[in-house]
Amino acid sequence: MRLAAAELVESREILPGQWLQSFHAPEMAIGCRAGQFVHVKTGDDSGMILRRPFSINTADPISGIITIHFRVIGRGTGWFTRLRAGDHVEMLGPLGRPFEVDPRSRHLLLIAGGLGVAGVRMLADEALRDGRQVTLLFGAASSREVYPSSLLPDEIEYVVATDDGSIGHHGYVTELVADYESWADQAFACGPTPMLGALAKLASSRRQRLGVAKLGRKRGGGKHDAIGSPAARRKAFLQVAMEQNMGCAVGACLGCVVMSVTGTPQRVCREGPVFAAEELVWDGAWS
């Protein structure tokens, strides 16, 4: 984890109220992994004390550029949109635990709800670089909020669902999963908690016959891996990136906990944000 003065290189509104910003932050770009996040300080004139957490959307270790993709929610994200190229922000990161891909996985299914695409976007780059096949299932309310395919690598299969049917599948993105579950070795999701909960339920009911479950059984037999361990994530069919409200983002304030199936609270900023879906309680124990 490092503290860096990141220089804004480019800032543009890619969808109504959604911004893509590129920062020169070589300290972050080198060594960060998909699923991790940065905690960014707003300016002294903003009157805000807490930093804002953002997924690392993409990272290029050669140019030293990382990007974040965010929706304007309140004062913090509004402040970011007023930054200009050449401005600097104080960035803490990379933070949290990354997605874990089993070395034998060939087919990765990424599932994103809305801004959740920022949570899985970098995994597409990593997977393609490692010679894997990637399908991204993306869900949004309407065509106005669909992530532009021009911002995705050409090699990935991109399938869209919209709630109003204005483009792609008419319905929830979760309804697309059944078509891919036998193809996928592993699945990785980020988005609203109800969507992640629905996916977790789906995955647990099919655990015995999903591709990654077979990989897990071959590799570890009946052995149980510690909650939060890389091995537990690697063996899971579904890994989820959580976005709880955060205070410190370094494990001190306990403001970001979710509940594990063993009853041990898990800090999203330290034990997460990526968890094996089966490690968490999904029945409303937290929100």
Ligand SMILES: Cc1cc2nc3c(=O)[nH]c(=O)nc-3n(C[C@H](O)[C@H](O)[C@H](O)COP(=O)(O)OP(=O)(O)OC[C@H]3O[C@@H](n4cnc5c(N)ncnc54)[C@H](O)[C@@H]3O)c2cc1C
């Ligand atoms: C690990 C992680 C990764 C995230 N990645 C992204 C991303 O890539 N793109 C994106 O658009 N958003 C992301 N978020 C959510 C983003 O941090 C909030 O939307 C943002 O902090 C809102 O700040 P604000 O000042 O504009 O809103 P306000 O409502 O004024 O924020 C008030 C406080 O609540 C916190 N907060 C509000 N909403 C959220 C939320 N949904 N999650 C976490 N904290 C929140 C803020 O940090 C702040 O402390 C992520 C959150 C987490 C925890």
Ligand code: FES
């Ligand atoms: S945000 Fe403080 S412990 Fe996670």
